[in-house]
Amino acid sequence: xxxxxxxxxxxxxxxxxxxxxxxxxxxxxxxxxxxxxxxxxxxxxxxxxxxxxxxxxxxxxxxxxxxxxxxxxxxxxxxxxxxxxxxxxxxxxxxxxxxxxxxxxxxxxxx
Amino acid sequence: xxxxxxxxxxxxxxxxxxxxxxxxxxxxxxxxxxxxxxxxxxxxxxxxxxxxxxxxxxxxxxxxxxxxxxxxxxxxxxxxxxxxxxxxxxxxxxxxxxxxxxxxxxxxxxxxxxxxxxxxxxxxxxxxxxx
Numbered sequence: 001x002x003x004x005x006x007x008x009x010x011x012x013x014x015x016x017x018x019x020x021x022x023x024x025x026x027x028x029x030x031x032x033x034x035x036x037x038x039x040x041x042x043x044x045x046x047x048x049x050x051x052x053x054x055x056x057x058x059x060x061x062x063x064x065x066x067x068x069x070x071x072x073x074x075x076x077x078x079x080x081x082x083x084x085x086x087x088x089x090x091x092x093x094x095x096x097x098x099x100x101x102x103x104x105x106x107x108x109x110x111x
Numbered sequence: 112x113x114x115x116x117x118x119x120x121x122x123x124x125x126x127x128x129x130x131x132x133x134x135x136x137x138x139x140x141x142x143x144x145x146x147x148x149x150x151x152x153x154x155x156x157x158x159x160x161x162x163x164x165x166x167x168x169x170x171x172x173x174x175x176x177x178x179x180x181x182x183x184x185x186x187x188x189x190x191x192x193x194x195x196x197x198x199x200x201x202x203x204x205x206x207x208x209x210x211x212x213x214x215x216x217x218x219x220x221x222x223x224x225x226x227x228x229x230x231x232x233x234x235x236x237x238x239x240x241x242x
Contacts, residue, residue: 032224033224035229043234045157050230051228088156090159090228096179097179099176100159100176104156105157
């Protein structure tokens with residue numbers, strides 16, 4: 001069964017950097033692009049990164065994405081209290097139908 | 112600015128059909144794009160339900176994708192006259208209780224690599240399945 005695995009939680013102090021990993025397989029991350037979403041409490045997800053490393057207009061350059069093999073990574077530099085949210089990765093999976101597959105999600109806490 | 116707004120009953124009885132509509136503004140559905148639905152059970156992660164492609168008045172059957180776990184119960188359709196699209200989920204159970212989001216979907220393929228992401232989202236609508 002296809003799964004995109006993320007750490008349940010990460011935390012850091014304001015101003016520091018956090019990275020969130022998203023581990024998949026050759027049928028998803030290894031072969032296709034990755035997107036990342038931020039979900040603030042009680043709100044809809046917001047697109048942060050698409051095509052593994054591109055930012056939509058309006059997304060600060062503090063957010064960055066990368067991909068290597070079957071693992072994608074979201075980086076957040078200069079952490080702010082407003083960054084406290086859940087973060088999800090997503091990728092097309094060649095075996096899931098095919099279809100879209102979301103990661104398990106990571107809660108970011110600003111200490 | 113593209114905006115999406117979900118609407119539909121907040122309470123559905125077990126074994127009945129869940130029907131939701133997503134009204135799109137700031138973009139013509141006829142212009143050509145994918146449209147889809149994502150749900151989130153209380154306290155849980157995101158689950159992709161399905162996505163369809165529509166351009167003009169044509170529904171591209173070969174460009175519809177549904178989550179295999181829901182495929183037998185799901186249908187997504189488009190109404191270009193109202194610039195909206197809809198979700199129907201039959202034979203619902205308590206496990207279908209969730210926040211349902213509609214979204215515009217970007218899907219592009221270069222060689223064998225697929226780019227698939229949701230660039231505009233509705234605010235979501237909570238659907239509870241209970242008698």
